Amino acid sequence: MNFISNPHIKLGILGGGQLGKMMLLSTANYDVYTKVLDPDPHCSSAPFCSEFVQGSFNDYQTVIDFGKDCQYLTVEIEHVNTDALHTLKSMGVEVHPDPAVLEVIKDKGRQKEFYREKGIKTSDFQWVEGPDEIVRLVKEGSLVFPFVQKTRTAGYDGKGVKMVRNEEDLHHLLAGPSVVEVAVPIKKELAVIVAQSDATPGIVAFDVVDMEFNPQANLVEFLYSPANVSQHIKDQAVSLAKSVLQGFNNRGLLAVELFLDEQDELWVNEVAPRPHNSGHHTIDANVTSQFEQHWRSVLNLPLGDVTQHSPAVMVNILGEPGYEGPVTYEGWSDAMNHKGVKMHVYGKKTTKPFRKMGHFTVISDTLDEAISIARNVKNKLKVVS
Amino acid sequence: MNFISNPHIKLGILGGGQLGKMMLLSTANYDVYTKVLDPDPHCSSAPFCSEFVQGSFNDYQTVIDFGKDCQYLTVEIEHVNTDALHTLKSMGVEVHPDPAVLEVIKDKGRQKEFYREKGIKTSDFQWVEGPDEIVRLVKEGSLVFPFVQKTRTAGYDGKGVKMVRNEEDLHHLLAGPSVVEVAVPIKKELAVIVAQSDATPGIVAFDVVDMEFNPQANLVEFLYSPANVSQHIKDQAVSLAKSVLQGFNNRGLLAVELFLDEQDELWVNEVAPRPHNSGHHTIDANVTSQFEQHWRSVLNLPLGDVTQHSPAVMVNILGEPGYEGPVTYEGWSDAMNHKGVKMHVYGKKTTKPFRKMGHFTVISDTLDEAISIARNVKNKLKVVS
Numbered sequence: 001m002n003f004i005s006n007p008h009i010k011l012g013i014l015g016g017g018q019l020g021k022m023m024l025l026s027t028a029n030y031d032v033y034t035k036v037l038d039p040d041p042h043c044s045s046a047p048f049c050s051e052f053v054q055g056s057f058n059d060y061q062t063v064i065d066f067g068k069d070c071q072y073l074t075v076e077i078e079h080v081n082t083d084a085l086h087t088l089k090s091m092g093v094e095v096h097p098d099p100a101v102l103e104v105i106k107d108k109g110r111q112k113e114f115y116r117e118k119g120i121k122t123s124d125f126q127w128v129e130g131p132d133e134i135v136r137l138v139k140e141g142s143l144v145f146p147f148v149q150k151t152r153t154a155g156y157d158g159k160g161v162k163m164v165r166n167e168e169d170l171h172h173l174l175a176g177p178s179v180v181e182v183a184v185p186i187k188k189e190l191a192v193i194v195a196q197s198d199a200t201p202g203i204v205a206f207d208v209v210d211m212e213f214n215p216q217a218n219l220v221e222f223l224y225s226p227a228n229v230s231q232h233i234k235d236q237a238v239s240l241a242k243s244v245l246q247g248f249n250n251r252g253l254l255a256v257e258l259f260l261d262e263q264d265e266l267w268v269n270e271v272a273p274r275p276h277n278s279g280h281h282t283i284d285a286n287v288t289s290q291f292e293q294h295w296r297s298v299l300n301l302p303l304g305d306v307t308q309h310s311p312a313v314m315v316n317i318l319g320e321p322g323y324e325g326p327v328t329y330e331g332w333s334d335a336m337n338h339k340g341v342k343m344h345v346y347g348k349k350t351t352k353p354f355r356k357m358g359h360f361t362v363i364s365d366t367l368d369e370a371i372s373i374a375r376n377v378k379n380k381l382k383v384v385s
Numbered sequence: 386m387n388f389i390s391n392p393h394i395k396l397g398i399l400g401g402g403q404l405g406k407m408m409l410l411s412t413a414n415y416d417v418y419t420k421v422l423d424p425d426p427h428c429s430s431a432p433f434c435s436e437f438v439q440g441s442f443n444d445y446q447t448v449i450d451f452g453k454d455c456q457y458l459t460v461e462i463e464h465v466n467t468d469a470l471h472t473l474k475s476m477g478v479e480v481h482p483d484p485a486v487l488e489v490i491k492d493k494g495r496q497k498e499f500y501r502e503k504g505i506k507t508s509d510f511q512w513v514e515g516p517d518e519i520v521r522l523v524k525e526g527s528l529v530f531p532f533v534q535k536t537r538t539a540g541y542d543g544k545g546v547k548m549v550r551n552e553e554d555l556h557h558l559l560a561g562p563s564v565v566e567v568a569v570p571i572k573k574e575l576a577v578i579v580a581q582s583d584a585t586p587g588i589v590a591f592d593v594v595d596m597e598f599n600p601q602a603n604l605v606e607f608l609y610s611p612a613n614v615s616q617h618i619k620d621q622a623v624s625l626a627k628s629v630l631q632g633f634n635n636r637g638l639l640a641v642e643l644f645l646d647e648q649d650e651l652w653v654n655e656v657a658p659r660p661h662n663s664g665h666h667t668i669d670a671n672v673t674s675q676f677e678q679h680w681r682s683v684l685n686l687p688l689g690d691v692t693q694h695s696p697a698v699m700v701n702i703l704g705e706p707g708y709e710g711p712v713t714y715e716g717w718s719d720a721m722n723h724k725g726v727k728m729h730v731y732g733k734k735t736t737k738p739f740r741k742m743g744h745f746t747v748i749s750d751t752l753d754e755a756i757s758i759a760r761n762v763k764n765k766l767k768v769v770s
Binding site for chain 2: 003031047301304345349
């Protein structure tokens, strides 16, 4: 298949955020013809695609018009119009992730149900109509603190998730249909990114990573690869991630977020059918990045070598609380003057508190050294307005 | 200096070929505002710069108009209008390489004279007006076979260089003013890339590499890093490269090509004041790539960490002899199915014999393994029409 430098083989991407941008910096190495749909003409991806279309990926007709001349179509965000994707698929466009899979994953209620049906270990849950029902269930005693409320749709980047610890938290519940989950006593949060392709036998998994979250923003703050867990747990995590992918039987990446509890049991938290924050370090620490692996799988090409050549720490660069508006970067030259640092600024034109504005990866001979450099660099960087 | 996401700090680049493209894939990680001048709107760089201007970098007024709103100006090719660069420099634009340095380097006659003046070891040479003078000098006995003819200007990618071994070769000399050099009995061809910046003390050097040339095309075919020479020779090579940079006292990269002779003596062959084929592996094998190092130096930022994390082999992908026209890639999927391979297709729309169409780097735990994979992959790739 001559997908290189061939404007007749178009890869369409719904969404033009940082995940799209990083995918485009990877397709650029093969001169793949790319087309991006996003409502914002100043989005991170716009300067790097072959063709940019301004419009809403939630609108049926816009997605149809956008996708009908693409041979392959993928997403960098789940919240897109899947009705249009079903139509495009029936018209012969190769849509990955599959629209049906996307519908299950983008609804956190259906996603949890899927795990239950497939016998994949996940925390107990129930669907609720909204805050009133949650309050009623607590009063009845059928829901006990602490638990987690997740809105069924439209959650991203830490939004749409609420830890509910006490009566006071009941006054700050999220609106709308939700899923409430038993809070797993978490020792660590792990993630595994897997992919399959007809051209490569079996499922290929990146190394297991562990992540520390910023409790205020509910976002990954530090990511460590390799994860600081036993080989036995790593093997179990990979095996669990593979069984989730087998359940979905999907092309494109599947990023599987896992909880490790106090008894060293693994639970599936949630998944994303696309490149994911838990794989950003692969750009700089692995032979093949998650972004290249994603489009290789979408195009049904041989999957890339996922060998990690260096221990790595990834740190998200978030908008400083208290600042909102046109972005300014402080302390950058100083931060660039450190060993092992690979910087990734997403090019968003405005900042707001805890907005993901970039990330950096530190690679080093040892993970400990990378951690120490990463903490140093993080303290120097500021994204303000 | 707020150079990130700042459209008021523009980096202008004269030339839009593959070196420009790879520089832009690196500035993309910092959202640097970039502006490219090239006569071809379909050049490799056009899709990846913030602003593209179609025009000749050889035309005085075009370069002035292009460069006057840039704060920093650099090149990805030497053969540009340096008169315009002098004017822009006097207008306050930071031009690196310095126009005066560029004038010396782009004229291979003046470049050789520079080495002689600075006492830097290089092969004996003389300037000639053209083929007639060369024939006369041979007849007089003041020029003996074998020797090398290089046209003083406009040579690039193996063009403008002719090895003259015998009487027969005298019928195929290159036209125009040239420099003729004694042919050094070469054991190896090495290269070192160096840079300086006010923000980093001293000169920073990438590891020494060795290169095997395609004799037909006079182009690098295989590049090995680290070079297979003693530490003593590496130290000497770095020290020689540093002394050349001190001689030019220039910002931006200086790529120094060296000959190692049968007596393990080092000679400077020639230099390039920009990213260079001998540094392509740094994208995939080093913390900081040569492309990022170049613009860091041009912007006078701290230089990056040049640590190489993995042994690497770089192979140029050349247009197959016998094919000319719109490009087609054969054997690619198969080639992608190898360990350690990082592909870089330049996105040129047409191929011709021996045209540089891309390169790939193989990284591995050992150089021997990387070499064996590289030879395998090279045999599978074809660029035809």
